[in-house]
Amino acid sequence: MAVPRPAHLVTAAACAVFSLVLLLVLPVVAADDPSLGSAPSPGGPGWWAVTAVLLAQAVLVAFVARAPAVVLPLITGLPVALVWAEPGSVFTLTAIAEIAAVFVAVVARPLRGWWPYLVLAGVLLAAGQFGSSVRTGVDVGTAAVGGAGQALVVLGLPLLLGSTLAAQRAAAEARRHEVRALRREQDALLQAVTARERAAMSRELHDIAAHHMSGIAVLAAAMGRQVDTDPAAAKRSAAQVREQSRAVLDDLRRLVGLLRSDADVNRPVATLATIATLVEGHRATGAEVALHLPEDLPEPGPLAQLVAHRTVQESLTNAAVHAPGAPCTVRVEALPDGGVGLSVRNGRATGPDPGPGSGFGLLGMAERARLVGAGLVHGPTADGGWEVGLRLPPPDVVGTVPAVPPSSGKDTA
Structure with a gap:
């Protein structure tokens, strides 16, 4: 089994500490309130049995997020052993780890994959509470109602809270996915617009360069032949080369002007x-x-x-x-x-x-x-x-x- 996450280890440690502290305090409280029944004295066989169950439950809490279908029934099934070892008020302490385990499992895993095992855990919890109550002298009917109520409260409350938190997390994750999808769409649109603009600029530059430069090349070739035989014609060709060169510069300035935000929008077009x-x-x-x-x-x-x-x-x-x-x-x-x-x-x-x-x-x-x-x-x-x-x-x-x-x-x- 994989190593538990740090948050789950902290939760397990908190369950162990809280349960053991209450186990130590319970004999003192039970001495002042006889209605709580007897509580095992520290160091006795019953006390060690309860301690072992509480620690085992805490350890299992660390792994419940990984395999709730296996771990959760174990957590609620372990206290059944206390029905014979140490029944009574001390049995309630086992609910601490059970509440934490259900909450962690619901937050970590979708319920649809393991809900039958949650029902099994509820049956085991109700059976343990029922047996503990009967062992302490409670009548069967009252013990049955108490066991069912204990299962509903211990499992239902963390189930409700965990499901709410899981739904909020799922909604937040969906929003994050939506934002990422929108960003990808915006990036794709930006790339498409950039590609179109580059293509437009490429066509414009091609028109400018090809149109004027081809004329300049023709005139330059003519000048090479005319410079010795017809100097006057060569001068006219040179003047035309200058005109074509100015036209190139004018067109380039116009193209650059179109790319500037302060360009003259009233400039005549073709x-x-x-x-x-x-x-x-x-x-x-x-x-x-x-x-x-x-x-x-x-x-x-x-x-x-x-x-x-x-x-x-x-x-x-x-x-x-x-x-x-x-x-x-x-x-x-x-x-x-x-x-x-x-x-x-x-x-x-x-x-x-x-x-x-x-x-x-x-x-x-x-x-x-x-x-x-x-x-x-x-x-x-x-x-x-x-x-x-x-x-x-x-x-x-x-x-x-x-x-x-x-x-x-x-x-x-």
């Missing part, structure tokens, strides 16, 4: 109208980009317009990287259902293909489209180029819609 400025920036790098952008377009929400702007930006950047020198066409038009469709198409590359990219750009476009319930398609064209199509739903429509790239309209070069 819309469908700013696609024209975006195309002009690519044309300034020497790219051939045609634009179809009617003025009488529906007005999706601000977030949907930002998604459209970023899709065009990423598509033109990919075309500059993977199909350098290929002509591009950007089409934006109103759809019959009130939405807006756009497509970015580039022809076959005229220069060497730098190889496959990371795929983050296409992944970012798809995630943005899902945020606003838009449909996105992309893939190669029949002539060896590439096309990206985006369909923004009407402002009053929620959900993902299929992407149908527009196929008509007037191009402007």
Whole structure:
């Protein structure tokens, strides 16, 4: 059997001390009150028998929490031996350990696992009290009632108190589990929000870096060829590099500003109208980009317009990287259902293909489209180029819609 807990050892020691003190005091009290009956004198055979039972009960109290089904009947059964050795008022002293044992057992173990043994302990206790009463001359009926009452009081009172304490402990433990579960849920939500924010920042940084840096790389390559043959053109390319560099810094400052609590919330954002400025920036790098952008377009929400702007930006950047020198066409038009469709198409590359990219750009476009319930398609064209199509739903429509790239309209070069 495992070593008892310190609290149970203290309880057992307290039972032993309290019982033995009362055993020593009882002869003095019985001498002044004859109604208590006789009490064994210290040192006599009866006194040693009672002492042995009380000490044995105290020892068993230390182990009752471990095995109440075995220990509790032993604690209430041991005093039965005193019916023949020393009946009378001294028998009541055995109730001290019995009360403590029931209380400890109920607090430590759920009652449903050992309640039949509690009933057995009650029967043994009532039988012992009944035998002790009969041995001292009490009539059988009175002795039976007294034994049953003794069992109900000795076992019922600690059972009630222990069950109340156990229920309070269980409720407190349930609250602790609930708090821990809520904390885990909050941590999971925080991690999910952090992951989404990181993904959003990653997409934003990718847009900024890929868009401007690809233009700077193209201009720098042109400068290397123009510096000897066409110094004036090289100077113009250098000026454009400076403009692109300033644009990178402006976009980075804007991104940092969004992360600050005191950022300017009135700063203008990208819309469908700013696609024209975006195309002009690519044309300034020497790219051939045609634009179809009617003025009488529906007005999706601000977030949907930002998604459209970023899709065009990423598509033109990919075309500059993977199909350098290929002509591009950007089409934006109103759809019959009130939405807006756009497509970015580039022809076959005229220069060497730098190889496959990371795929983050296409992944970012798809995630943005899902945020606003838009449909996105992309893939190669029949002539060896590439096309990206985006369909923004009407402002009053929620959900993902299929992407149908527009196929008509007037191009402007």
